Amino acid sequence: MEQTVVLITGCSSGIGLSLAVRLASDPAKMYKVYATMRNLAKKERLLDCVKGLHKDTLDILQLDITDQGQILEVNLLGTISTIQAFLPGMKAQGHGRILVTGSIGGLKGLPFNEVYCASKFAVEGACESLAILLQHFNIHVSLIECGPVNTDFLDNPQRAEPGDCSLQQVDAHTRSLYDTYLQHCGMVFQNAAQDTEDIVKVFLDAIQSSNPAFRYYTNNALLPLSSPKISALDGSQYIRTMSKIIFSTNGKEEQK
Amino acid sequence: MEQTVVLITGCSSGIGLSLAVRLASDPAKMYKVYATMRNLAKKERLLDCVKGLHKDTLDILQLDITDQGQILEVNLLGTISTIQAFLPGMKAQGHGRILVTGSIGGLKGLPFNEVYCASKFAVEGACESLAILLQHFNIHVSLIECGPVNTDFLDNPQRAEPGDCSLQQVDAHTRSLYDTYLQHCGMVFQNAAQDTEDIVKVFLDAIQSSNPAFRYYTNNALLPLSSPKISALDGSQYIRTMSKIIFSTNGKEEQK
Missing domain, CATH: 3.40.50.720 (NAD(P)-binding Rossmann-like Domain)
Known part of the structure; x- marks a missing residue:
């Protein structure tokens, strides 16, 4: 074979x-x-x-895929240019599969992560666009949407940075909200972080499926969060729900 | 006053x-x-x-906001850095509103537009992230989601470029699909393009609302397209539906 x-x-x-x-x-x-x-x-x-x-x-x-190491370049332009390098060959052979590692940060905005989420949302947009065209060439694009991974938080404890300025310069309220956010992150990782082996199983499902889906979610624990985003198209319910979930972690922050 | x-x-x-x-x-x-x-x-x-x-x-x-004119820089980094420049002042004064012009290309992938959609999806991710934090400062972020605008197509008839390589180099099948896509775009603009005055009314609603929503849609004609995206979380139905809508415009393309 x-x-x-x-x-x-x-x-x-x-x-x-x-x-x-x-x-x-x-x-x-x-x-x-x-x-x-x-x-x-x-x-x-x-x-x-x-x-x-x-x-x-x-x-x-x-x-x-980059000589800069910028978030946007690695996450987005690196992904698109790698795919584009292989597309002519895949089109010519008449079949192919493209699996892209997505992230919860590409489906849902997260406070203090505007650039990270921007880059991951961008990957979603690029893959949806490519998938619509490429199915006409028998090329399947699949996004493997991952939540927190056990290596992530240990390797990069400082990954989440306040986006608007360095922590030294922000006002006291922003700093307090950031501290609450970090506590929330710690709890999420404790409760929901996956081993890479569990994620690899989902990649294998997608590779071996005769009719691959466009999105696979590695972590069902994160799925219910989708409902406030989907149930109201004006998006306001999602903003309020996420705020409540994240910033009432320890009861320090006022409810609005 | x-x-x-x-x-x-x-x-x-x-x-x-x-x-x-x-x-x-x-x-x-x-x-x-x-x-x-x-x-x-x-x-x-x-x-x-x-x-x-x-x-x-x-x-x-x-x-x-940019000295390059790159799509990503204008649409995304320009938006984020402009907002960030005004955030400390808005936080200090204890209120503010941020209205961002969004696009159907930020909510739905479109074939031959992977970089454009990536940049507009990225704007969605950045705004969702900012909105969650900023409501704690009485600062409202709203996305005004626009469909085709009457000035757009006339000003930029070549805006949609095949993403994977220049039209001169692509295979015949890709070029044929691109021609079909352009016909589809022409029909969409004929049927759904709005005058800027109609869009300005939506901005005014958002500016004057005492409790602004996170997303406003200027063009109800485009809303029904959301349902295939929302009804199946694996995203495959959206990919198939969009492909059918776009590439069966004139019956030239085979159904898959």
Whole structure:
């Protein structure tokens, strides 16, 4: 049986690493994995994880999708330009699958994360646009929507920064709301963070489905939050609900 | 009565121009308008339109939110940085309103428009994020979601470009789908394009409401399209529905 060729970006850690390990060490050797990362000095972790089970199934390549490291460039332009590089070939062969790692921050605005959410919403818009066209070429685009991942918060405890200015300069009320927000984040991670292995299972579902959906949600715990967003098109209920959920974590903040 | 101070960006044409004219020539002189544009050489059109009714109500200022003119920078970073510049003052005064011009392309992916939709989805994510925090400061964020505007298509007939490469290089199937898409756009503009005056009325509703909604839709003709997006969380129904609507315009394209 011919191997399925899979390109995975961001394989030095997290979801990319776990997915590369799972596919490259598949017992039936069903997949030929091209695992890319920005810095090849980090490839040892991937090699350690596949435990030698990667003969004929794994190539590690450098792919630097940005020389800036800006959130928008990595999350959005990196995603679009990587897809575009492979589209002509996929169109010519008449089939293909594109799986993009989405985020709860692409579906719902989060306070103190306006640029992060902007970049993740942007990924949603780009993928919806591409999916509408590409189904005419038998190319399936799927977004794997992830909530908090166990590696995230430990690796990047300072990821959420107040967007409007550095913490040193903001007024006392904003700083107090930020502290409350951080407490809320800590609780969410404690209750809902997933291991990368659980997320990889969803990627496998999407890869192996004969009729892939456009969106997959890795974390059902986060789904109910969707209803206030969907039930009122004017969006106000979502803004109020999120505010209440986040800023009444410890009762410090007034209710409005 | 104290005048309401209003800053409007992009006042050399379109919605920005119409809104500046309407507010600056308000008979009761309720508003003090700071109208900004990138190039002050274009201020004559605004001055012509207010017909001298702008004594004490209009200042025209240059505001260059980008030196690149890139879609992402103007639509997203321009919006965020303009808002951030005014936030400390609004927080200090304890009230304020931020109205952002949204687009159908920020709510729904559109084929051949992946970068445009990405930038407009990004605006949605940024505004949702800001709105959740800012309601704690009595600052209301509202998105005025516009469909096609009568000036748009005439001014920018080539705005929609195939995203994956220039038209000269794409395969015949992609080019044929692009032609069908352009026909669809022409029909949508004929049937649903609005005059800027109709859109300005929605801005006025939002400015004057004592309890502004988060989203306002200027064009009810576009609302029913939301239901396939909302009814199935996996998003596949939206992708299929949009594809059918757009690419079966003239029956040339096969049904899938």
